[in-house]
Amino acid sequence: MRRFIFGVMVGALLTVGAQSGLVGGKFEAPLPAGSSPTPTPTVPPAVAVQFDAAQRALAQAKLSGKAVPVTITLSEQQLSATAATYFPVTYLATLADPVVHLRPGQIVLDCAATLAVLRTTANILATPLVTAGKPAVRIDSATIGDKSLPDAAREALAANMASAIVANIPVNLVVSSIVVGQATMTVQGTANP
Secondary structure: OHHHHHHHHHHHHHHHHHHHHHHOOOOOOOOOOOOOOOOOOOOOHHHHHHHHHHHHHHHHHHHHOOOEEEEEEEEHHHHHHHHHOOOOEEEOEEEEEEEEEEEOOEEEEEEEEEEOOEEEEEEEEEEEEEEOOEEEEEEEEEEEOOEEOOHHHHHHHHHHHHHHHHOOOOOOEEEEEEEEOOOEEEEEEEEOO
16 A cells, blocks of 8 residues: 555656646756756846847837848957856867957957866957858967867867857847957847848
8 A cells, every 4th residue: 555655646746747847848858977968058138138129120120021220239248258158168178267358350268278287278369250141250360378279179169159149149130240349349230021
């Protein structure tokens, strides 16, 4: 009898847990031991107002049937906060604590780098581009200490940096230009109907 009651209780708990997961719209299996979930980038609070304005422009474009221009200005702090969601990463060394600096025409990313027991810094110089209406990044140089990173690491860093920019703009915005000034980045685009 005790086994029966215990079985009924366990079954009820599993059913409630599964239903809770399904009602919430997401039911995930546990992660394997030693792994961690992939970080989900979030929009920094300071960008939320501009992000909301861009979302409203997208809605206005759909209602009016006309394209609406959108401008979003991002700061070094906003991009650093977004970039942090993509770190730590490992490319020969473990890169952590990213700090974004914006210089006219260029993005500078400084990180702490750890290789075995050696701690140093990584420095990445990049140029933002627009490819097919989406932000992209070209890595001009990438070094750890005084050693250049291999091409595969440079490509991965370029993808991460572009993702940090994309995370700050609405998905349906067609980007026409990215202008980097001193300490700010201006993304211009169009919300199409």
